[in-house]
Amino acid sequence: MKQILRRQDISAILIAGPTASGKSALALQMAREHGGEVVNADSMQVYGVLDRLTARPDAHDLGQAPHHLYGHVPPVTAYSTGLWLDQATQAIAGIRARGALPVVVGGTGLYFRALTGGLSDMPAIPEPVRTELRARLESEGVEALHAELARLDPEMGARLRPADRQRILRALEVVTATGQSITAFQGRGGATIVDPQTAHCIVIDPDRAVLHDRINRRFSKMVEEGALDEVRALLALDIPPQHPAMKAIGVSQLAEYLAGHLSLDQAVELASTATRQYAKRQMTWFRNQLDAQWERVQS
Incomplete structure (x- = not known):
């Protein structure tokens, strides 16, 4: 690895990589060396209960440096990229306020894209809306939700295949919560929480x-x-x-x-x-x- 930028010149360290690539160990090493705190960017390691199965840092690693956003979400919760970004933004602000360096590590690419401003600025969906629509998806089926989407948002209803569960659900959440089509929000860049121009960005590409x-x-x-x-x-x-x-x-x-x-x-x-x-x-x-x-x- 090339020599890392001087501590005072970087806003964060971002470490992406596939599962089992050693990225958590690298993040811990860099956190110790550069006065950092580790922030999780893996969509499964956020859930409680699944400790070993998602390869979360163990007690020894947690004792070596502060860690954030690991195992804090009950498995019954419908977590999302938007929720992670809100929580990561707060965690990073706190780390910087303490004079420490954020070290963000994980295998969920969308989290890194959101963090660096590359995702559309989608509205927050109230939890009651999210819960009701997910329950309806299970009880009524995707075809019924697609029909409702076609009525409320004809453009997206025509664009999405009737079997495209997740995108239909997401589009219906947005139009139900805001009264506007999801297309009204697509293309709006999100806020840049970590500027990749000032961060040290690493992606692990193992043999x-x-x-x-x-x-x-x-x-x-x-x-x-x-x-x-x-x-x-x-x-x-x-x-x-x-x-x-x-x-x-x-x-x-x-x-x-x-x-x-x-x-x-x-x-x-x-x-x-x-x-x-x-x-x-x-x-x-x-x-x-x-x-x-x-x-x-x-x-």
Whole structure:
């Protein structure tokens, strides 16, 4: 890695990378070396209960430097990029007020895009609206919501495929909450919380064979360290399977094992395969979406 800019010359350190790439260890190292505090930018590590299964920093790492936005969201909560950005903005402001350096690390590309002003400035959706529409999606089906969207926002209704669950839901949330089409907000740049011109931006691009080996070994270790108990606790909450927390890699596979439909070896292999596929998608996104301001490093 090239020499980092002088501490006084940078506004933040941003570290992106695929799962199991070593980015959390790098973030902790940089936080210790440069008087930093770590801010999570991973959409699954925000959830409580899923400690080992999402590879959150352990107690030892948490003791080495302050960490923010890890495990603070109940799994029943419908979390979003907008909510993360609001909370990250507050966390970063607090870090800077203490004279420390924000070190933002994670594998969720949209979080980094939002942080650097690259997402549309979408309105906040009141939680009652969000909760009601998600419940209706489950009880009435996507076709009914698409029909309502076509009535309230004909342009988006015509643009979206009737089976496009998430985009239909998002467009309907916006028009219900604001009375305006989501198109009225698209194209408006969001606020820049971290200017990439003044930040030290790093994206980890590991050797694929090395990464695959890490993934395979890591998931087996997760099981040894209590991932099954975490899945049991999550299932006990009776959360709908479409909920984001339920889509954490390993949840469905270990749930199938607990139900007696798979052996533990089969569940581990399926979860490891899904993790490798996810890492590939992450690497493709980072390669295509993060520009030359991001320093590429191997781990």
